[in-house]
Amino acid sequence: MSAEVFPPGEYLRDELQERGWTVTEFAEIIDRPVQAVSEILNGKKEITTETACSFGEALGTSPELWLNLQTRYRLFNQRKGQARSELTPVERRARLRNRVPLAKVRARGWIPATEDLDTLERAVATFLGIETLDTEPAFALAARRANSGEPLTLEQTAWLAYVRAMAASRTVGAFDVEALSDLATRLPHLTASGPDALPGLPQLFAECGVVLVFVEGLQGGKLDGAVTFVGDGTPAVGLTTRGDRFDSVSFTLLHECAHLVLKHLTPGDPVIVDDDLTDTQTDPNEIAANDQASAWLFPEGFEVHSGSVPAILEAAERYDVHPSVVIGRLHWETDDWRRHRARIPKVRPHLIEAGLLS
Numbered sequence: 001m002s003a004e005v006f007p008p009g010e011y012l013r014d015e016l017q018e019r020g021w022t023v024t025e026f027a028e029i030i031d032r033p034v035q036a037v038s039e040i041l042n043g044k045k046e047i048t049t050e051t052a053c054s055f056g057e058a059l060g061t062s063p064e065l066w067l068n069l070q071t072r073y074r075l076f077n078q079r080k081g082q083a084r085s086e087l088t089p090v091e092r093r094a095r096l097r098n099r100v101p102l103a104k105v106r107a108r109g110w111i112p113a114t115e116d117l118d119t120l121e122r123a124v125a126t127f128l129g130i131e132t133l134d135t136e137p138a139f140a141l142a143a144r145r146a147n148s149g150e151p152l153t154l155e156q157t158a159w160l161a162y163v164r165a166m167a168a169s170r171t172v173g174a175f176d177v178e179a180l181s182d183l184a185t186r187l188p189h190l191t192a193s194g195p196d197a198l199p200g201l202p203q204l205f206a207e208c209g210v211v212l213v214f215v216e217g218l219q220g221g222k223l224d225g226a227v228t229f230v231g232d233g234t235p236a237v238g239l240t241t242r243g244d245r246f247d248s249v250s251f252t253l254l255h256e257c258a259h260l261v262l263k264h265l266t267p268g269d270p271v272i273v274d275d276d277l278t279d280t281q282t283d284p285n286e287i288a289a290n291d292q293a294s295a296w297l298f299p300e301g302f303e304v305h306s307g308s309v310p311a312i313l314e315a316a317e318r319y320d321v322h323p324s325v326v327i328g329r330l331h332w333e334t335d336d337w338r339r340h341r342a343r344i345p346k347v348r349p350h351l352i353e354a355g356l357l358s
Contacts, residue, residue, distance in 0.1 A: 004076070005072050005076035006073070007043035007073050008040070008066055008069035008070050008073060009040045009043050010043075011069055012040060012041060012055070013041055015059050023037050023038055023041065026058070029058050030051075030057075030058050031054075032051070032054065043073075047066050047067065047069070047070040049067065051066070052065075052066040052067045052070075092117050092121065093117070095133050096117075096120055096121065096124055096133065098154075099128065099154070100127070100128070100154055100157070100158045100161075101154045101155050101158055101218060101220075102124075104158070104218050104219065105127070105158050105218075108218075110127060110161075110162050111124060111127055121133055127162075127165070128157070128161050129161065137157060138270075152273060153220070153221065155217075155218040155219070155221035155222075156221050156222075156273060158218060159217055159218050159223060159226075159238075159240070160226060160228070160238070162215055163213055163215050163226060163228070163238030164228060164230050164236065166215065166238075166358065167211040167213055167228075167230045167234070167236035167238070168230045168231055170206070170211045170213075172205075172206040172207075172209050172210065172234060173206065173208075173209045174209050175209035175233070175235055176208050177261060177263075179207070179208040179209070180208040180209075180210060180257060180260060181257075181261045183204055183205070184254055184258070184261060184296050185296055187250075187253070187257070187296065188250070188254075188296060188297050188320065188321045188325065190204075191321075191322060192316075192320055192321055193322070194246060194322050194324070194345050195246050195345050195346070195347045195350040195351075196350055198249075198347060198350055198351060198356070199350065199351070199354035199356060202356065205237070209234065209235065210235045210236070210237060210260070211234060211235070211236040211237070212237050212253075213236065213237070213358070214238075214239050214240075214241065214356050214357050214358065215238055215240065215357075215358045216240060216241060216357060216358065217241075221240070222242070222275060223240050223242065223273060223274065223275065224239070224242055224248065224252040224255075224275070225237065225238060225239045225240060225252045225253070225256050225274050226256070226271055226272060226273045226274065227256040227259045227260060227271065227272050228271035228272070229265070229266075229267045229269070232267075233267030233268075235260050237256045239252055239253060239256070241347050241351065241357065244346045244347060244348050245324070245328070245344050245346070245347070246322065246324050246325075246344060246345045246347050247322070247324040247325050247327060247328030247329075247344055248328065249347050250322070250328075251293055251325070251328065252274065254296050255274065255290060255292075256274070256289075257293075258288070258289035258292035258293050259272050259285070259289050262285075264285045264288075264289070274286070294329075297319070297325060297329075304326060304329075304330065307330055307334070307340075309343075312326045312327060312330070323343065324344040324345060327339070327341075327343060328344070
């Protein structure tokens with residue numbers, strides 16, 4: 001507990017006694033009414049900036065000394081009597097925003113649009129799957145594989161919470177890693193027609209015992225996707241549509257499949273959250289997942305004769321993949337992300353039309 005803070009009048013009384021000045025004499029020195037000085041001495045009147053300047057000139061101190069004494073006493077009185085086991089409304093609102101990006105998740109409808117603190121706190125705790133807001137969400141303790149030195153951001157944590165909530169509400173069969181591996185092998189060919197093939201994917205994954213959900217990332221989240229386990233050990237893959245590129249979504253999906261097929265995590269493990277997969281990877285599991293995804297796309301290695309449209313179309317037919325997948329691979333290999341970008345179809349319209357994008 002903090003030590004008691006005394007009113008500035010107590011310090012003024014000591015100063016006057018030390019000098020042998022009466023209240024009347026001091027009032028004459030600073031040219032103030034005796035009653036005003038008496039009220040300050042008795043804690044009934046606050047010291048203003050003008051009074052602080054007069055005190056400083058008369059007593060050889062700084063005005064800041066008296067203003068600081070007054071401010072400390074005012075704060076002490078404001079906090080006195082408050083049970084410090086209970087947070088103030090200001091502290092509670094700050095704690096909420098230290099758990100989730102409140103405005104963003106409310107705008108998405110992920111938690112109620114209310115200002116009632118009790119309701120908000122319960123909603124956020126339920127959303128994050130924690131008992132109280134003093135508890136860290138368990139899945140947020142996992143390091144990001146692409147950048148293990150950084151914790152998850154609030155936007156990433158909130159997105160993951162929503163993905164996990166959606167996945168937990170879905171029912172799928174028992175997880176079959178062999179069936180998933182087979183699906184991943186066929187996936188590039190199943191989606192060779194482009195984004196119109198995406199609406200049928202959740203059912204194909206459900207048959208392998210995997211929940212697949214598409215959730216728009218929160219602004220500033222900088223995520224491509226994640227893989228985790230929910231409930232009694234059901235694998236769940238969540239994908240954002242960052243960049244709104246079919247080639248990116250296709251590769252990210254295979255990348256997440258690779259984490260499961262290569263058994264980089266098991267039920268009870270932390271989630272794996274993938275940052276921008278176009279960045280250079282350093283984590284061995286991320287490198288392995290990228291390599292496996294590339295092997296599913298281009299089993300005999302990637303080769304294209306040139307960056308021309310006819311060469312891209314020839315390679316796409318040869319590999320039985322959508323042309324944008326070839327373009328995306330060229331972008332990654334040449335670091336020229338503008339070439340033929342207009343030929344890469346968007347995915348959001350197809351997912352929205354199918355009611356799959358949250």
